[in-house]
Amino acid sequence: MDKKVKLSKANTNSEETVKKVKPPKRNSKRFRKLKFKSGLFIAPSFLGVMAFFLIPFCVIIYYSVLDNPISANYVGFENFKNVAKNEAFMTAVKNTATFSAIAVPLAVVLSLILAMVLDLNIPFRSQFRTFFLSPMMVPVASIVLIWQVLFHNNGAVNDVIMKFGADRIDWFKSDQAIIVIVILFLWKNLGYNMILFMAALASIPKDILEVARLESANPIQTFFYVKTRYLSSTVLFVTIMSLISSFKIFREIYLLTTDYPYPTLYMLQHYMNNKFKKLDYQALSAGAIMMSIVMILIIGLLFIVEERFGKDVEG
Amino acid sequence: MFQKKKWFVTGMALALSLGLAACTPKGADGSDVDSKSGKAAVEEIVPEFTYVAKFSSLSEDMGNLENVVICGEYAYAMKYDYNNETNSDSSSIVKYKFNNGKFENPEKVLGFGNNGYALSYCVDEAGNLYYVSRISPEAPGEGATEEQMNAYYESLDQNSKYHLVKIDAQGNQIYDVDFTNETKKNDYFYTNQIVADEKGRVFASVGGESIWTFDENGNKSGEISVSQNGYINSMGIGKDQKCYVSYVQYGGEGATTTFTELDYDGKKLGKSYANYPSNRGSSAFTKGIESDILCYDGIGVYEYSMEKEEAQKLLSWLDCDVNGDQVTAVIPSGDGKIYAITRDWNANESNLIELSKMKTEDVIKRETVKVGTIYQNNSLNSKIIEFNKNNDEYRITVKAYMDENDWSEKSYQDAIANLTNDILSGNGPDILDLSNLDVNNLAKKGVLEDLMPYLEKSTRLNKNDFFERILDVATINGSLVYLPSTFTLSTLAAKTSLVGDKMGWTLEDMMKLQEAYPKAELLQGATKDLIMQMMLMLDKEAFIDAEKNECHFDSQQFKNLLKFANKFPKEYDYSNGYQLPPLLLKDNRLLLSNADIYSFEEVQSTLAYFSGEQVTFIGYPNSKGGNGCIMMPNEQYGINAKSSHKDAAWAFLEDVIDSETDDNGYFGFGFSTMKSRYEKQKAKALDVKPMTDENGEVITDENGNPVYEGVGGGYTMVGENGEEWNYVYKPVTEEDCAIVEKLLAGATVVDVNMDEELGKIITEEAQAYFDGAKSLDDVANVIQNRANLYLKENN
Amino acid sequence: MEDFRKKDVLSEEILYLGTEPKKKKPQKNYSQEVLRKMDKRAARARKLFRFIKISIATIIAAFFAIMFLMPIVLTISNSFMASSEIASNYGTVFATNSNGGKVYISEKVNLKFIPDMVSFSQYSTVLFKSPEYLLKFWNSVILVGPIVLFQLIVATLASYGFARYTGKIRAIIFFSYVILMLMPYQVTLVPNYLVSSWLKILDTYWAIWLPGIFSPFAVFLLTKFMKRIPESMIEAAQIDGAGEWQIYRRICLPLCKGAICSAAILVFIDYWNMVEQPLILLADGEKHPLSVFLSKINSGEVGLAFAVATIYMVPTLLVFLYGEEYLVDGITYQGGVKG
Secondary structure, eight states: OOSOOOOOGGGGSTTSOOOOOOOOOTTSHHHHHHHHHHHHHHHHHHHHHIIIIIHHHHHHHHHHTBSOTTTOOBOTTHHHHHHHHOHHHHHHHHHHHHHHHHHHHHHHHHHHHHHHHHTTTOTTHHHHHHHHHGGGGSOHHHHHHHHHHHHSTTSHHHHHHHHTTOOOOOGGGSTTHHHHHHHHHHHHHHHHHHHHHHHHHHTSOHHHHHHHHHTTOOHHHIIIIIIHHHHHHHHHHHHHHHHHHHHHTHHHHHHHHOSSOOGGGOOHHHHHHHHHHTTOHHHHHHHHHHHHHHHHHHHHHHHHHHHHHSHHHHO | OHHHHHHHHHHHHHHHHHHHHHHSOOOTTSOOEETTTTEEOOOOSOOSEEEEEEEEEOOGGGTTEEEEEEETTEEEEEEEEEETTTTEEEEEEEEEEEETTEEEEEEEEEEEOTTEEEEEEEEOTTOOEEEEEEEOOOOOOTTOOHHHHHHHHHHHHHHOEEEEEEEOTTSOEEEEEEOHHHHTTSSSOOEEEEEEOTTSOEEEEETTTEEEEEOTTSOEEEEEEOOTTEEEEEEEEOTTSOEEEEEEEEETTEEEEEEEEEETTTTEEEEEESOOSOOSTTOEEEEOSSSSEEEEOSSEEEEEETTTTEEEEEEETGGGTOOGGGEEEEEEOTTSOEEEEEEETTTTEEEEEEEEEEEGGGSOOOEEEEEEESSOOHHHHHHHHHHHHHOSSEEEEEEEOSOTTOOSHHHHHHHHHHHHHHHHTTOOOSEEEGGGSOHHHHHHTTOBOOOHHHHHHOSSOOGGGBOHHHHHHTEETTEEOOOOSEEEEEEEEEEHHHHOSOSOOOHHHHHHHHHHSTTSEEETTOOHHHHHHHHHHHOGGGTEETTTTEEOTTSHHHHHHHHHHHTSOSSOOGGGOOOOHHHHHHTTSEEEEEEEESSHHHHHHHHHTTTTSOEEOOOSOOTTOOOOOEEEEEOOEEEBTTOSOHHHHHHHHHHHHTOOOOTTOOOOSSEESBHHHHHHHHHHHHTOOBOBOTTSOBOBOTTSOBOBTTTBSEEEEEOTTSOEEEEEOOOOOHHHHHHHHHHHHHOBOOOHHHHHHHHHHHHHHHHHHHTTSSOHHHHHHHHHHHHHHHHHHTO | OOOGGGSOTTOSSOGGGGOOOOOOOOOOOOOHHHHHHHHHHHHHHHHHHHHHHHHHHHHHHHHHHHHHHHHHHHHHHHTTSOHHHHHHHHHHHHOBOTTSSBOOOOSOOOOOOSOSSOOOHHHHIIIIIOTHHHHHHHHHHHHHHHHHHHHHHHHHHHHHHHHHOOOHHHHHHHHHHHHHHTOOHHHHHHHHHHHHHHTTOTTSTHHHHHHHHTOTHHHHHHHHHHHTSOHHHHHHHHHTTOOHHHIIIIIIHHHTHHHHHHHHHHHHHHHHTOOHHHHHHOOOGGGOOHHHHHHTOOGGGHHHHHHHHHHHHHHHHHHHHHHHHIIIIIHHHHHHHOO
16 A cells, blocks of 8 residues: 555645545444544543543532532532522623624624625735734733723723714713723634635635626525535534634633623623632522523534535535 | 745744743743742642641740751851840850750850840851951949940940951861951941851841851952842852852742852853742841752742752642741751741740651651631731641641732632632632631621530630620621631721710711811821712611612712812822821811720820810711621631531631630730630739839939839820921820720621722712713713622622 | 626626727827827826825735734733843732732733843743743644644535535535534533543543534535635546545645635634633643643733743744635635635
8 A cells, every 4th residue: 555645735625526436335344433533533622521621611610519518518409499580690691692692793703704805806815814813913902901991981992082073981980881891802803713714715716706797696695505515514613713702702702891890881791700709609600501501502502503504515 | 826825933932932932031940030039830639748846945045046057967057145234235156966856065256245146147068167256345344323324325336346266176276367347338247147168258247238257267359239229138058069049030920949059260140040049028037958949938848959940849838837037046957857946926935846857658658637717827827837836636628719929909809709618619718717707797697607506615715705885896796706816996086076975977077177167177197088988987877778679879868978078189299298196186177086996005096195174075977877886806706507627627726716815924826715814804904003213203205104014104296387286195094995895885897898889989080070071960870880789789 | 878786797708808899088189299188198097196196005904914013012022021121010910919809900910012121031931941832832732733734634524515506405414514613512511521531532632623623614614615626626526527525635635725714723722722621621730731831820920921922922833834825715716726
């Protein structure tokens, strides 16, 4: 056998079609061998995840049914009831949900649009790419400083607003606070999302687009009926990544506003952080579990949608 | 293009790593240096060897040993003696044979009479003794008039002479040089340390800022200027017989200590060595045992190698049960032992401590009990040392959670987070220092053990001896969570004619008072922030309904408070100088006076400010109408409910609370929480008699007031514009004591945590209003929103 | 016209050869010359239109680029300011008042881009006078390096395993990976502390390395890409006698290079910025990374903050520059592998 099984990339363009090979029978020996061997590959990661993520999660479940991490008395679902009824928790949930509902779709859609703009062969394309990635490098402290200076009651943005004759807004202390955070989130995340989309756009086989063009489909139709299929898995991916980032934004909010911000900025993680500080670990755990349940539902849904929608593309 | 970029990036990365690696200092044996503190950050692994201390007290006549210097088998010390009969003091340099930790065969090398003393001395390897002495003219004898005495004192500086003298090992004087002329340039000449190198050249540290050099014959040969913005810490001789100095310099990042060689010929500082082990301002060093230098300070003893520029911590005083701040000398002896001399100024005793190196595993282990505290705390440390010395079963260790180099708010939050974590995970300390913690929360969570059973079983403490109010305050949810040993009170006082004679008032009352006297100052030093804080301290019930868990910061009442606070200045205007409160109070230009009472005498002095008028201790305003006095308990220690050393912990607590008072009645700070001792304090305070002279007549001071033992006669306050006010000390009366008891009975304890959080929110938002940037309603709304959130979260 | 929505776009033959072009609108009868001129004009018009489209796009891109770059430029330029200038400019932003809360900024604070006086004092202080910042820098490197390296190793193995065989159990495991990934740190911090304490690795770097190395994040990223490798290639390799390990090493890894780089960059950034874990799991302040220090800037040290921040950014920048080409090209390769 030729040890170096090197496949040159030239062989893999879309012109050459490869016959789909039928998957082996499910119960065949080969299949089971495959299952076993690939299982080996997963083993190290699985063990690690069990030890450092799963077990802690079980610990959290354990704590959530205690009244108090010190006295450790079993109280069943009491904590869940208390936390769910807690007004602060409800505010936090509402805010977090609102923020995610606004920010994540915006992040996905805007970055897709930007990717398409950049796709148009404008000059300096690769430089722009680098620039757009730059926000990821900036440390949180600098970002916080700049945002504070800009959006403070006496800051630059208010200056501009006042020049237009409107009243100034104390951004961090008002109902409009969420806008500031959304802007911060977008600033941080558009770049990477855009790169992903650009790559995905570039990977759409040119010939399909040719087909569409020759079929005299206008750009909108091309987009909606062709591109989306190819982009769907990337969209799911970007959505999940943005969702993860939308939780991470807590650090910036915390540095901007301390433990007890104006209620519109009070996120789930604020609630959890404060509970942690007060040793109210049972409330923290109950809240975390409720949050995970919601996560499971949402992500499960996303997975299913992606599966159905992009099935034919994935192959 | 791609390839080029890759190489560029790789090249940059290499350059960066090399460059940064070069700049980073590293200790060779892996102990990195935290150069900000200058202290070698030593790994706290269990060392192979520890030093075990053996204590022996030094006898009375050796009690005044200072400046001990070892040379070979001899130890030299400076002794100060006070002759009661002739009422004179004398000093002498005494030579002992230092054998196996004992000072024997004292031999007086030289002595001074009443008119002179040695400023400092040193002994070199060969046994030559050098000293700088100051000889003053004889004092006028008995029967001298006061004028003569005054004239004598004033002329002392001019007429004193300074000598540098060298005496060899056999006692023969080699030279005696009078260098008084050299000192005329300084206002006041003082040297606190001299060292001599192997060539017989002497270096003297003068005024803490420069070093004078003297040649082999004792003549001054030059000056080395050391530090513009700092001071000389100490000088010494290294193993190589050269002279070195460590000096402190104040810089941008705080003080740093530098260790350099002294260059005699060049009359300047020579080579400096990095990583000097101690950054404490009062460290000293001497010749080392194995390495070049042995350095010691209030924390521990270190060895320092100049060649490798590395330091190694040999021992920490706390671990050896020695109070590091009391160490006056450290003497390494040839057999590997280290001797230390400590002097306890309060107890007036000296100890010699013999530290021998033992294998850690051989040391007898006692049960370890951990105390957790946020800030390092000297009084705690000394109590721990005392306990460890006297207790054979248990050993107390301390963990301070706060990063010593960083005093910011965030660092404090981190410390709390770390402590919380430790407690949650079961690694918490056995004893908690509650003084900076949220006691209520900890108690609610069941973190703190109920001390009542221990108190009831205790043989040293009696439950009924404690004031009920104290026990009341320290009992949360039915369990006694801490037991303070002393307490202090804080309240406000005003003229009865202004506020009536009932103790306690509300916010409205106070605002009305100010309105009645619009030109007057309510409280000295009051600013907007201060007023807000003060109002919120005790009167939060006005705005927070604890039962319904609601707050009303958008109420008119709160807005009135904001408006009221706004009337005060943002920062206190000290431009008119310090105005004497008593005079202001008299004219009703000042309405309230702070009354911080930590001893009975304070009651007197508070009352005295009002120049004889009737006074009411009106207290801080609160809406319940209580007496408005705040009680602050000291020494709040609680026991961790999950601790496995509860008995040991209680033993320590007992010790702390029961600490014996000494004959001088040194009770520590505040009033005792135990009635029996409180009565003793009271009795002592009431029992002050005026001093009488031999004829039984009362001694008076310059103003004609009687002088009381231990206290004095009185004092005069002089204001900026020359106005005066006399305070005359009157002995404490029964009524004064009654006031203290009355205040205690109605006092409350401040709820640290809730007030902290709410206080932060309110102060932050209120500033916008105070600066005029936002309207009152806006600010009140924001505060209401945020405070509401806080309350709801913590229902 | 065929409704190509329903077309199976991965079909083996490209069908366009057989389709009919859309019927064009009947043209007027123009002469050849006129037709050519019209063509030319149309061509020019199209060119013009294209030009406008591109310029607008460029402007939009430039606008966003400036917005994105501004904070970095600010940080770097401010790092060349003298301490006093920074304090006077931004002092109030970082100040804390007496009870630890924030101070209200009463005057206008403006962002300064150009220093009044270029001074290297910040850098000299950081690099020479207070080397503990550099120490923390190396701590950061020591902490993050192994995590990136080993997480990728573990993750590529795992994602290969996921990609090769998809069963119900696997799907559930993968799904739980995603959920576990989303847990915020407050929730996992105390359990991590407990686990570390049981394993006796508290206060050592292992307490941070181990959870980092086994984080499901990279697995999630890479599985997607691994799955796209067509079965056929793997079959071909198997026919040639390659075992699973060979397939992994010789086929999947090279093909996923882009994704691996992308994952490496993301993991690097994530852990380079971590603050809370070192705080709790590494009690010894000497071991803390630079990110912790930066988050603790108080008003005394604002002056150095920018220089430290710039130094802090440099590794990320280098990682970016190094891996960027891989990032995009590699992902593009992925697209090429398909079909």
